Amino acid sequence: MALVLNEEQLMLKESAAGFLAEKASVAQLRALRDSGSERGFSDDVWREMVEMGWSGIAIPEAFGGLGYGYTGLGLLLEQAGRNLSASPLQSTVLVAASLIGELGSVQQKEQLLSAISSGDKLLSLALQESAHHAPLRTALSAKAQGDDYVLDGEKILVLDAAAADTFIVIARTAGEPGDEQGLSAFLVDAGTDGLRIEARSMVDSRSAGALCLENVRVPAGNLLGEAGAAWQGLTRALDIANIGLAAELLGLSTEAFERTNAYLKERRQFGRVIGSFQGLQHRAAQMFAELELARSIVLQALHAVDNGEPELALQASAAKAKLCEVAQRVTNEAIQMHGGIGMTDEHEIGFFIKRARMAQHLFGDYNYHLDRFAQLNGF
Amino acid sequence: MALVLNEEQLMLKESAAGFLAEKASVAQLRALRDSGSERGFSDDVWREMVEMGWSGIAIPEAFGGLGYGYTGLGLLLEQAGRNLSASPLQSTVLVAASLIGELGSVQQKEQLLSAISSGDKLLSLALQESAHHAPLRTALSAKAQGDDYVLDGEKILVLDAAAADTFIVIARTAGEPGDEQGLSAFLVDAGTDGLRIEARSMVDSRSAGALCLENVRVPAGNLLGEAGAAWQGLTRALDIANIGLAAELLGLSTEAFERTNAYLKERRQFGRVIGSFQGLQHRAAQMFAELELARSIVLQALHAVDNGEPELALQASAAKAKLCEVAQRVTNEAIQMHGGIGMTDEHEIGFFIKRARMAQHLFGDYNYHLDRFAQLNGF
């Protein structure tokens, strides 16, 4: 396992970079925002991504995917981070497909992963219930009634809620908030009676939403995996999700840094370009060093997924914590070093800090993952 | 209560600065170290301090002191910090006198505080038992036997152990380590049977020592205050001790910073004085700002002692935590900015980092006091 990209991966990276810069750049995100798009991404662009196979990039060939593994998906997410490209790559390809891969029966995988690969279906995980990521605290209840389950409760921060065809709702079929046992995953279609979807306008201009489930009845066959036994697969899928978000944050931070470094060479004050001031030079050099280190842990974590390594949780929390830290530092410095112009909506740099904090927050922020990292290290 | 020095205090500060620079400078500390002095300070210099009234600076006039309050003592400690002056100011004047003031009967105060004021007696607190400051975990046992108590156990980091006439030994007459109840303070003279004093060579070249108590018998009259009820007074005395150490660290850090700033103006590299590099300038400016802020919290905490304010614990932990942080940063930067010459024993700057870490550690370090600060703030 070498921590370098092979030929195939390098080609994928370059073609993704070219495509996204043209079709899903910051300018497109601004246009989506200003048009008040409810779906939050362009269906046309997504269709092209599907045609390139991106919807199935990490899905095994047996289920219609490309089988490039998570290192391949990580490359796409990194480029999406660089361009702040809005698409269902996170909701469907990264999170939902991983969870289905972990929990689904062979039949469910065949059906759902193929539908994702082909672009026929968008799915999204509905997990969070309170201000913070706390999967064990899940309280949304699912009660068995005959051959059905009846779900009641609320979810927030459901990605691409307006566009998803089906939600994977994490519910409690037994136990109390805090228990590992009793957590279950249900497939709930967007049109199901009793399910209300409320669009939420978030700081990153992407579409997320809240779900309100009142007496939502789904057949037991909609269970993804065994009733009450979702915890382990969910944990693994969340680890993968966080590694994917770390890859996105890596791209985002690298781009924000490179734009800032370019600005340092261009902006003049006191008769010199400001990049000639050693105070700024040292901060830029420290950020560059941090970004190089960040890249290593992201690559290592992606490899750990693809190689089925046992310490995935440690890798995931390390990668997410580190990238949260680096993204926070770099985006803050990006604004500061751009000065007044960086504070204007007209300039693009502000979009980076907004998306960064959302990606940092999703599925556990710096504090969550540093704490988990310490726990996993036994102290 | 104004956070500025009055005329009297300014005069005290200036005379202390002049005296210590002449009689108890870093050069003297080096000489004490190289001579292998067991006592760790100069008796002659201490005698002169006593003559100037410093031994009783914060002791009420009724007990033979000067009654300048802790703001006065803080000024002396700050200047002692600037010069790294070794003397019993910390062990006897700051810690022991405060504890006697908190716990002693009127008679004990009359006797002991007067003896301290007059320079007739050196006392030192024997508290710490393990690698970290943890007063509640005190285990050294004191068992009543007739009119006596018998003490067994060990103490470390007893300041001026080789010179002290009497130790104030914190012992447990009841309860378990962790309990507030059951802690007692005993006066144990240096010559008492069963007490063994072991000199320890510490990084700051001051004298500290370990006490080993085996079957040490003292009369009940040697109790300072009530049996088993020392906790509250001990806590208050430790708060005062930490505020005093914060004052010392303020002086130490300010001096280390000023020496470094002077070096930045003198040392040439790449054809310029290194202080003209903006990278170093910004770090120096940030340190200066931190030092100005640190000065405020030290003054505020000293005032809080003198005015008997109720939130002393909060002030003490704030002052100590902040000064630990600032001292660590400033002394580390002092070495780094001095470069190779700062790494040599021949240069004086290394003495500052050594004393800093010892003063940081005594009676609770940054981590201890930041944790306590959070607890006192209710989170």
Next chain:
Amino acid sequence: MSDLEQFRQDTRAWLEENCPESMRVPVRGFEDLYSGGRNPEIAHPDQKLWCDRMAERGWTVPHWPKAYGGGGLSNEEVKVLSQEMSRIGARRALESFGISMLGPALLQFGSEEQKLDHLPKIVRGEIRWCQGYSEPNAGSDLASLATKAEDKGDHYVINGQKIWTSYADKADWIFCLVRTDNSGSKHEGISFVLFDMDQPGVTVRPIKLISGNSPFCETFFDNAIADKKNLVGEAGNGWTIAKYLLTHEREMISGFGAAPKQSVGQLALETVGSDASGRLANSALRQNIAQYQLDTMVFGATMARVGDEAKAGQGLGAASSIFKYYGTELNKRRNELNLAVRGEQALGWEGEVYHGGNLSRDWLRSKGNSIEGGTSEVQLNIIAKRVLGLPDA
């Protein structure tokens, strides 16, 4: 009864009688602040009434001399007035750059005629002012400003562009730094002039910030006219006035570093929860909040100390730079902690459930604190050079 006690009783009685009930309601947002001007923004009709009543006694700016329309009150009387207003929850009647910025500068540097001309209108809220300082290519390096004022005998003709002119779209007049001479060093040749914004040569375009709409504008001068009698100080001496006002502005901005009303630690307990021993459950967050609260306490102690020292005639060198630097960094830290503590609640942008995105918008807005009014880097340069005596490269 002492004169001061008498003053207190009279003031109390007058306030009871004259302060409308609607003006005793706490300010909920910027819209509740009244800034006057030719076309005042009025959220409630009593705002103007209250301002007029107060202005009649000069109490909109109680410490200015009566000769210039102020209240002519002593420091003690100002304090009593403020206490009595607080007692009934009375809002301030008028808030403006005229009161906080231009007035102090005119009192210090203006001619008698200028003071008589402009200060009473500020007191009465008749004229609203804005500040023309920064330019697109003169941010941190303010003195390199290029807006040109050509001497035409009894007036100047002004051409150029300003940026970050707060409320320029609502202001009637501007106090403005212009270049009247290009021959010397960049600090020379700068002049401080006042002129009416209501003229054909002035165009204003509001700036939208990353946090949403803002008071800031871009302001363009195309042969704008300034009467020479409105040149403050000597031609070419404007930098002295600019520096005075920058120090003043730094002190205002550094106030952002003051401790928030609800402790961040307490707030975190509510959203993140505590462990068995009552401590905040997440130790990384606990450490960061503790360090922030500690620094806020230390910052507060320093503001108190510098206040005491100023009274005692001592002074902390470059205090305003330290405050500007530290206070704005603290405010940014507080806002980042707010995001960490409130989580999803702080990431909303619009809608009632997120209170219109007030948390995320405040967070984004705070990023500007260490840029506006002189960047953090400029403050550190000032400390390094003026206080520490470190040399230029």
Next chain:
Amino acid sequence: MSDLEQFRQDTRAWLEENCPESMRVPVRGFEDLYSGGRNPEIAHPDQKLWCDRMAERGWTVPHWPKAYGGGGLSNEEVKVLSQEMSRIGARRALESFGISMLGPALLQFGSEEQKLDHLPKIVRGEIRWCQGYSEPNAGSDLASLATKAEDKGDHYVINGQKIWTSYADKADWIFCLVRTDNSGSKHEGISFVLFDMDQPGVTVRPIKLISGNSPFCETFFDNAIADKKNLVGEAGNGWTIAKYLLTHEREMISGFGAAPKQSVGQLALETVGSDASGRLANSALRQNIAQYQLDTMVFGATMARVGDEAKAGQGLGAASSIFKYYGTELNKRRNELNLAVRGEQALGWEGEVYHGGNLSRDWLRSKGNSIEGGTSEVQLNIIAKRVLGLPDA
């Protein structure tokens, strides 16, 4: 059986027979390292025996060509030898600056004659070398060095002073940067010469560090003589060799950043204790340790990545500067954490109870890491200028 397998069997047998039992005991400290030289420091008589036996086969420096006394082994064979030595716990037979620093430089820049002259003596541990680089006024700005070498036809006469010459008091020869020409820029006119320390013109004075005694010395040259045949490369081209060796040195020093064997977090649990849920009791310390361990893990991943990239022919620009900067900062953090975790135990200076003060001395010594071999500031300058392309002032 493959050749390599055969080599392994032969090597194993030879080692079993020739490595003294005493040389299979783990190294306990610097005194157990053998560096050879004319007057070798010998802690155990087997050290010399072991070195001689290994040197006979060239295995003290197994990858150097046989022509220069080395083992002439392929990379695979070197790896096998290393594995077989590890298997029986065999110590390295010889460690020296000759092997790690001068040898690589001579192989790259030396003449055939110089290689034949010096390398075999290094392999056999006959001559011990030291490095003459820094001067009191040329630290970070190494190229401004002033030690002067005057051309006397067949030799140079050298005058000046070096500092931080490690083990100069124990070395036989020095490889030294001297100035042979003052006329051009400071990087020009520097030459790289070798000469014997055992001559009247050379005086050495050991330097005591804040951590106690050290290998460092001050070295004075008063009309010292260097034979011209020992000028490496062209006169005036020494800076190229110096840069090569500095990069080499940076990589060695950055190794200090590697993760310690016992996790700091585990150690802290032992000394500070845990709370009810098994977490480290002190949350401020827990956060700091977690962040340190995270950064160590990330640093380790980066070392692995750069290694893989180098194999793949890719390269991280300025990798050695990043490693030097980050690795030494990590080592300083680790040592500060050691103080925080071990408390009083780490503050001792002498005596058995403190193990001779090893913790406090290591802590103090670590402060030098970010100074020696190019300060952290110099590394950041290199990254800013060479990688990021930021311009000079």
